[in-house]
Amino acid sequence: MQNIKLSDYTYDLPDERIAKFPLSKRDESKLQVYQQGKITHAVFKNITDYLPKNSLLVFNNTKVIPARIHFQKPTGAIIQIFLLHPVLPTPVINLAMDVTDSCVWECIIGNRKRWKKGDILSQIITIENQEIEVKAEIFDENKNHVQLRYEVVGMRYEVEKANTLDLMPTTSYLLPFSKLIQALGTIPLPPYLNREAIASDTETYQTVYSEKKGAVAAPTAGLHFTQDVLQNLERQGFKQDFLTLHVGAGTFQPIKVENIIEHKMHNEQVVFTKKNIENLLENLGNIIPVGTTSMRTLESIYWFGVKFLEGSENPLLIEKLYPYQHENLPSVEDSLKAILIEMSDRNIEEITAETEIFIFPGYEFKICKGIITNYHQPESTLILLIAALIGEDWRKVYHEAMTNDYRFLSYGDSSLLLPS
Secondary structure, three states, X not given: OOOOEHHHHOOOOOHXXXXXXXXXXXXXXXXXXXXXXXXXXXXXXXXXXXXXXXXXXXXXXXXXXXXXEEEEOOOOOEEEEEEEEEEEOOOOHHHHOOOEOEEEEEEEEEOHHHOOOOOOEEEEEEEOOEEEEXXXXXXXXXXXXXXEEXXXXXXXXXXXXXXXXXXXXXXXXXXXHXXXXXXHOEOOOOHHXXXXXXXXXXXXXXXXXXXXEEEOOOOHHHHHOOHHHHHHXXXXXXXXXXXXXXXXXXXXXXXXXXXXXXXXXXXXXXXXXXXXXXXXXXXXXXXXXXXXXXXXXXXXXXXXXXXXXXXOOOOOEEOOOHHHOOOOXXXXXXXXXXXXXXXXXXXXXXXXXXXXXXXXXXXXXXXXXXXEEOXXXXXXXXXXXXXXXXXXXXXXXXXXXXXXXXXXXXXXXXXXXXXX
């Protein structure tokens, strides 16, 4: 494994080049096409003109949740709770969205010193003409686990009264957690936008194909796609598939160590189906992920298959450096078939797993032949991923974007990178 210095993966990004708001029309963003060292400038809505024939585009259909929640203490102090990962009663994000009454999440807590264990924060909100009381309490100080409890105002009295009289409660209102945070929270915009979320971000900071609730950041390469672009892809014979990686706050975490190997990668939850694996097998050599999250998911899928073949004790977690610790690896086809065998043996159609895969120069891509992606922060894990794909030409691509007034980061412009 080569020694990689963080300082070799930086560039000057003036604040005025960061797109603070999206374009009014998603697919009117600029598109830089890089193929075998040659660069072309285009408009995103014409991306079908530049995709290789027979391409299978793989999208991440995660949906951003309003993960930023604010409570006010009686003293006036504001406590911010940023939801990261569900803990109880289930760590599976798709299931956690349907939990009712109470749940525990790992969080980032703003103004933490003003909130002591045992202090209960509360507020009342209205959902579907019902007043809901929401209470927050520190569940585990060391792990920043927060318990959220919520119920219809007066419901506890009604239930206790009914139990005393041996009657059924006169009212019933089961509130799924997804609906609670939709009313309670706000969209967690990336910190580099340096602004509060506004009403329009609720729509513009989601892909048009978002479906599976659970991300705290958008898979931003997908923000350029419109229904017109998706339909045009289909008309021209480009295949599409959808899987899930619930993007975590770690995507914004800067690398703070010169030796990038020491950087801590946070694990993220991925969900893929038997049909996904079958589609990959049918399209090997033609697979292009939409965004770095789709790329990380696809490459992780190969390594899940390797783990199944190895008989690993923990096959559903790809540790950050696991891909760099192997020789005499199985083919992609054999790895994917191992996943299908595992799913068949367990009689399941879907796998939920975790990945903290760290893709940096020296990584050998197994599944992905290119990528559709935005422009990323200097000295970030995402710049390292791009450099792993196209080598030192990442500097050329970013210089072209800077010279031609491209907009950068989440609400910025796009690129199609095809190393071969």
